[in-house]
Amino acid sequence: MSRFWVDHPKGRFLFDTGLGRNIKQQYQADMxxxxxxxxxxxxVKPVRDQLEANHQTLPNQIILSHTHWDHASGVTDFPNAEVWALPEEHAYIAEGNVMQSQFANPDLRWHEYTLTDTPWRNYKKSLDLYGDGSVVLVDQGGHTPGSVGLYLRTRSGSEYLLCGDTLWRARALESAAPKSWVARWLVDDDTAATQERVNQLAEFSRRYPDVVIVPAHDTEVLDQLGYFPSWLE
Structure with missing residues (x-):
């Protein structure tokens, strides 16, 4: 249940929060x-506790890959942060498709943003956050209506594409294999659209083999990258 701390010269943000300090109460209330x-x-040790233990400035921005419980539980731990979500994802919350206790605080600072019609590699829509091509959001709608992926290029030139829950295992890219039918039924909002995204990721991986595809729950990939407070440089 991963989350990513991005440190750019123009800003710092969390991509997802993982499980937060209130996960026990949230789980009991809504699961x-x-x-x-x-x-x-x-x-687990919540991300806020990890940041404080390592004397990191707390983020004023959280970008959610999507709003399922294991990705957004820690939102309530950062009451001063802007929470970024696409309008489709914000509507998904309002329709009751997620753990409502994770978003019940009326003082949450929501920021609805949109992807532009600017093509980026094999994606039709994207958003270059800092205008330098190093941090780019791309459309991953399917698993949830407003799912997004995050491309990162580090100072050393290493490249990563964080794909949230479109995939659970990077090795599935070899055959563009979907999740099991049970998993698709349980977790994918639109199975056909999710499969289109899997196909798109498989094509991306073939075209850009140097980019590491990082599913949010793939420990084979995550273990190789390492964990905070280690940094990918």
Whole structure:
């Protein structure tokens, strides 16, 4: 259940928050009993605690890949941060498709943004956050209506594409394989659109083999990258 701390000369932000300080209460309030055997979690050190322990300035911006419980639980730990989400994702929350307790604070500072019609590699829509091509949001709608991916290029030139939950395993790119039918039924809002995104990621990987595709839950990939407070330079 990963989250990413991005430090750019023009700004710092979290991409997802993972499980937050209030996950136990959120889980008890909102996780349906029939889903609990499938969607379990182990105790973790919330991202805010990790940042404070390493004397990091807290972010004033959180960008969500999407708003499922395991990606957005920690939003409530950062009451002063702007929470970025596409309008489609904000509507997805309002329709009751997520854990409402994670977004119940009326003082959350929402920022709705849109992707531009600027093509980026094999994506039709994108948003270059800082105008230098190093941090680019791309459309990943399917798993949820407003899912986004995040491309990062580090100072050394290494490249990564964080694809959220469009994929659970990077090795699935070899055959553009979807999640299991049970998983698709449980978690993908639009299975056909999600498969289109998987196909798009597979094409991206073929065209740009030097870019590391990073699914949010793929420990094979994440273990190779390392974990905070280590940095990808």
């Amino acid at each position: 349906p009993l029939w889903m609990r055997p499938t969607f379990k979690y182990d105790p």
